[in-house]
Amino acid sequence: MAEASHGIGGLTFDTSKRSLPPEAGVAIALVLIVVIFELLGRLLMNDSFLFNTRENVDGLFNVARLQIIILQVSIIGIIALGVTQVIITGGIDLSSGSIVAATAMIAMSFAQVGEINGLENTRAVFFEQGLVDLPVILPIAVGIGCGLVAGLINGLLVAYTGIPPFIATLGMMVSARGVAKWWTAGQPVSFPTESYAAIGAGMMPVFIFAFLAILFHLILRHTVYGKHTYAIGSSEAAARMSGIKVARHKVLVYTIAGLLAGVAALVLSSKNLTAQAGMGMMYELDAIAMAVIGGISLQGGRGSILGTVLGAMIFGVIISGFTFLRLDAYYQEMVKGAIIVGAVVLDQWRQRRAAIGK
Amino acid sequence: MASDIQTNLSGAEAPKSDTQLGDVILRTKGLTKHYGGVHALVDCNFEIRKGEHVAIMGDNGAGKSTFVRQITAVEQRTAGKVWFDGQYVEFDGPLEAREAGIETVFQTLALADHLDVPDNLFLGREKTRFDWLGPFRVLDYKGMREATRQGLEKTGVKIPNLSNTIQYMSGGQRQCVAIARTATFHSKLTIMVEPTAALGVQETEQVENIIRTLKEQGEPLILISHNMRQVMDLCDRIVVWRRGRVVANLRKEETDGQDVVAYITGAKTQPEYADAA
Numbered sequence A: 001m002a003e004a005s006h007g008i009g010g011l012t013f014d015t016s017k018r019s020l021p022p023e024a025g026v027a028i029a030l031v032l033i034v035v036i037f038e039l040l041g042r043l044l045m046n047d048s049f050l051f052n053t054r055e056n057v058d059g060l061f062n063v064a065r066l067q068i069i070i071l072q073v074s075i076i077g078i079i080a081l082g083v084t085q086v087i088i089t090g091g092i093d094l095s096s097g098s099i100v101a102a103t104a105m106i107a108m109s110f111a112q113v114g115e116i117n118g119l120e121n122t123r124a125v126f127f128e129q130g131l132v133d134l135p136v137i138l139p140i141a142v143g144i145g146c147g148l149v150a151g152l153i154n155g156l157l158v159a160y161t162g163i164p165p166f167i168a169t170l171g172m173m174v175s176a177r178g179v180a181k182w183w184t185a186g187q188p189v190s191f192p193t194e195s196y197a198a199i200g201a202g203m204m205p206v207f208i209f210a211f212l213a214i215l216f217h218l219i220l221r222h223t224v225y226g227k228h229t230y231a232i233g234s235s236e237a238a239a240r241m242s243g244i245k246v247a248r249h250k251v252l253v254y255t256i257a258g259l260l261a262g263v264a265a266l267v268l269s270s271k272n273l274t275a276q277a278g279m280g281m282m283y284e285l286d287a288i289a290m291a292v293i294g295g296i297s298l299q300g301g302r303g304s305i306l307g308t309v310l311g312a313m314i315f316g317v318i319i320s321g322f323t324f325l326r327l328d329a330y331y332q333e334m335v336k337g338a339i340i341v342g343a344v345v346l347d348q349w350r351q352r353r354a355a356i357g358k
Numbered sequence B: 001m002a003s004d005i006q007t008n009l010s011g012a013e014a015p016k017s018d019t020q021l022g023d024v025i026l027r028t029k030g031l032t033k034h035y036g037g038v039h040a041l042v043d044c045n046f047e048i049r050k051g052e053h054v055a056i057m058g059d060n061g062a063g064k065s066t067f068v069r070q071i072t073a074v075e076q077r078t079a080g081k082v083w084f085d086g087q088y089v090e091f092d093g094p095l096e097a098r099e100a101g102i103e104t105v106f107q108t109l110a111l112a113d114h115l116d117v118p119d120n121l122f123l124g125r126e127k128t129r130f131d132w133l134g135p136f137r138v139l140d141y142k143g144m145r146e147a148t149r150q151g152l153e154k155t156g157v158k159i160p161n162l163s164n165t166i167q168y169m170s171g172g173q174r175q176c177v178a179i180a181r182t183a184t185f186h187s188k189l190t191i192m193v194e195p196t197a198a199l200g201v202q203e204t205e206q207v208e209n210i211i212r213t214l215k216e217q218g219e220p221l222i223l224i225s226h227n228m229r230q231v232m233d234l235c236d237r238i239v240v241w242r243r244g245r246v247v248a249n250l251r252k253e254e255t256d257g258q259d260v261v262a263y264i265t266g267a268k269t270q271p272e273y274a275d276a277a
């Protein structure tokens, strides 16, 4: 039965006819893309994209493929959770990929083993200081701390200097990459301890991504922090006149984004068992793309964690789908670019239509 | 309460008002605001007593909104002194002014388009639980929705669904949300900038009733309005602004509509404000 008690002043509202949430469109797009790959697979490859076709494996679905789809987007997905919050405030963060590199290099240096095959690992960054075989909590704390400091600098620049977020985080993007190269003069940092290697092993990245996604979904929906994040993106002047400490809040949002990039760095370097100055290249753009595909508005005020997670899934499905169809990586990139632009165009078109109808 | 307090909240030395504050809730002395070369507000002396309803009138661009922005610390004044509720005050920002007890309906309404009605009503002072979580304290959506319903019913506005975002609501609905926001929270001084500008006949009447209720409860109000009938109906006193200056201070009993218009247009200026003209 329709509940009709949301209105006031004698007007009623039929809640059963409430319009679908914006995420519904993204979810439908995700299903459609999966169906397209399934059909193309049946037609061109004589194989199924989604379902299990191997006789020696049990189960309805191709579980291995589903795992890969989620696994390959979960690390950038962690970054996208922070980027989503920044974009909701009306800002942008271009520095995430570089923060990943710098953080991974520094954190990994505190996670190296002292011995390899019975020989001293003299190439460990802090071998001479004796900082090898440290408890895993130390590199984790260092990694989170690095991300946090980088994000804090972004936030302070954006909130208190008045330079556009695009420029502030572009500066961080270049500088953090510099830090990553300077740290070991360009040498990769490898041979982490077993406990560090466990952080990103197997499906761990997916679990971490899922946990953080649920956490920040709840935070954005149900806390004052979330409400003020949307309010600032919707109308900064109104937020300020309502007594929200806008500058301080922005610092917090960018700091959280940096922190999440730091977490992604830990997971990525652990998964790869090595950290390199060139890692995380262009991750910031993929993270922004996930948020955009998930229906976020680059003007701020609109978007959600759920949308971004769905956007990440679309991303993963497309990459896997192209691999499945044995298409070259070049095509992947071209199509990825087209989808990003398409998502923004679609959003603008939707908003214009809504504005005209006003 | 002592009539002439000379310390501010932190106990530091602060300018002393030369006449006793007594039951004056807000006093400004020499309040001035320049925007670069624009002298939007010049040497403004203004006061309002507890329980008093004062109207500010003046042509477009006379400096009325500018005055409100200085009182509420949305902007920082160029010069001048302000006393509020027995204290000399220099608010850092709108939150401080609001916490001190000044509630304002701004001309721009200060609403966030992408949020729904209860969110806007409680923006900046949400009902929360688990307050020890600091910025991550949890919103009490149910409590806010209930209070919103009660606050809005007083304005008589009709809104089909409180959980719709307000971006597509009508001008009057938005205005009622802004007014309900002010009426929901008890304050020491209420300021309304053109509260009924976008309202229909019925809604205007309801909002005027809200203002009358404030009067009965002894809550002082500064009403900025271009509506002469409304001002004459609701206010005890009318202060007229012209080109950033106060040019007249009229008791309602001693004036009428034509007289006020003469001051607004510059046909007349009170002798004590002669140097302002």
Ligand SMILES: Nc1ncnc2c1ncn2[C@@H]1O[C@H](COP(=O)(O)OP(=O)(O)OP(=O)(O)O)[C@@H](O)[C@H]1O
Residues within 6 Å of the ligand: B035, B038, B039, B040, B058, B059, B060, B061, B062, B063, B064, B065, B066, B067, B107
């Ligand atoms: N930020 C600003 N920069 C420059 N000039 C400004 C600024 N704000 C206001 N002014 C100018 O100050 C003057 C007073 O403006 P104000 O908004 O106070 O007028 P008002 O009395 O509220 O008029 P209205 O009845 O149209 O609302 C105007 O000439 C306006 O153009």
Ligand SMILES: [Mg+2]
Residues within 6 Å of the ligand: B064, B065, B066, B107
């Ligand atoms: Mg005005």
